[in-house]
Amino acid sequence: AQKVTQAQTEISVVEKEDVTLDCVYETRDTTYYLFWYKQPPSGELVFLIRRNSFDEQNEISGRYSWNFQKSTSSFNFTITASQVVDSAVYFCALSPDSGNTPLVFGKGTRLSVIA
């Protein structure tokens, strides 16, 4: 079965704090892709990152960083020095090689950054 678990439903932090959003996935495929999307209150989902199952290198983009660990089936997302504009719902998603579903979403984590 393909599944993505985001155990944190809601997180609140004060501006400038660092915050990590957890994502754990399940798949039997050896080839798969992982994604993070941001959904601000306006509604559109904004693509943040894609990582394939053969590339465990961590990635940093400005204040955003991602830690992919196949050993624990996790793909965690850290925001450094959070800002109010980071307030949104963040979805982790899995694109498995098998099956028909192109993208399996986690339930999302609602992040509130308070000034």
Added chain:
Amino acid sequence: DTEVTQTPKHLVMGMTNKKSLKCEQHMGHRAMYWYKQKAKKPPELMFVYSYEKLSINESVPSRFSPECPNSSLLNLHLHALQPEDSALYLCASSHPRHQPQHFGDGTRLSIL
């Protein structure tokens, strides 16, 4: 501004009305998607078109009817909807197979 354009942004309709949601992209993507999203839930896949052919229908009721007139356009025709169909309807597009999906702003649909 997103690269996937959805119209209208808001729609209120009665249960007997017929309306259509529209989605347009000019990124050369050959896969297009319709999702339904209820409040505080993740997007739920409804339909996938690949190279203008319907490839996935996630057992969606027939009161929702998708159409892909060409590679840039995707429509969702609505007829005899129920109040529980009120939701945010998102369109997305991508290159096929594991590529990032690009989403529109969505249409907020309310059924009276």
